[in-house]
Amino acid sequence: MKKNGFKKILVLGSGALKIGEAGEFDYSGSQAIKALKEEQIKVILINPNIATFQTSKFLADEVYFLPIDDYFVEKVIAKEKPDGVLLSFGGQTALNCGLMLQKKGVFKKYRVKILGSPISSIELTENREFFAKHLKSISLPVPPSGSAVNLKEAKRVAKKIGFPLMIRASFALGGQKSGIVKNEKELEEVVKSALAVSPQVLIEKYLHHFKEIEYEVVRDKIGNTITVCNMENLDPLGIHTGDSIVVAPSQTLNNDEYHSLRE
Template structure:
């Protein structure tokens, strides 16, 4: 694939603190991305809130900003550096959430910054519980019975009809943060309230539990030309 000559400077979003659900692989992949971009002659700017990483070593990027990974600080960096593109997908859930907020608030358009890698529509389809469920139904993939909840009033109504046990799945959270298994209405109200509070969209999905089923997971990489490789599988 030829290099896009319209790109001269790229802002890379780091993954922030290493925590359960977002571990050192993002530090490694982000560091490699910075090096690869520089090898192609691009100027690389990095924003990351964690100084104790390989990614924030001075030689990794042309400029490194150790700042909170918030919309306000990211906009300051964008205004200062004026990058042509933003690469968020190597920053894990943190990078995806921040890039989504920057796009939705119009900040990327304001400064003429292109979102590189995964398109915004694809990020939203994967992170928004309702959009993901609807997409699975459109392509004929079976999904468990579920309810989308965006307020405590809706949660109370669902608590009266949901089958127990049920699963609470917040949208746009790291490693399932705020989710859990509810075995009765009281637990659903408690877990659901926490999930709504922690979700960037204040959205959770209450889903029929599949406890006891066997789970088989594949990790697959595919490019725009439909070349695919199975990285690993787990049972």
């Protein structure tokens, strides 16, 4: 990275402990800081959680114990003037903050290069409607679905697809405010709750008792990929991973199923 002229990089940290962020992002963020330090790059960290490994004295050069939101992050950028920023090591909070900073033109204003996952990839994966359309465009099967930004739209989509349904909040990790609904009353409750924390919900057909299988894949910028392992949730689809037990490797796939998914 030093060859590219990066002398100082800002890392948005893991923040508060909650399902979907902090534990795993504290670890990955710490490894990112170590890698940057090995390249003799100065690291600026924003992380309001003092009880994380990231904030240890021997890691980042400067640590700001400030909330990870666009107001405070812009203040730090204006003061420190970093060459680049890493958004992918702070969980959902950091991703949403990065999207807001991009929308406000902060990165362009201070000439800060976004490193790692680009804004376009973050927007694609965090906006559930865009992600579902993208999967369809590459011929991957997905359940019938539709998005909504209010209860009226949600009811229209639900009527078209039919119950039972899975409601998912966009721009949220850990299954926050998501849930299974079997009738219109439950639909109203879950959609109202989800829209209180997210601007959009995805409504899709609930795949009752389908298995939930995950593959860990590492890919570099030129397309080389490594399948590290696969995992299987003991509970069926619809029970969030944070409330379930995950076993690696998978236990109930036959050989054909395992290799077809792997490929």
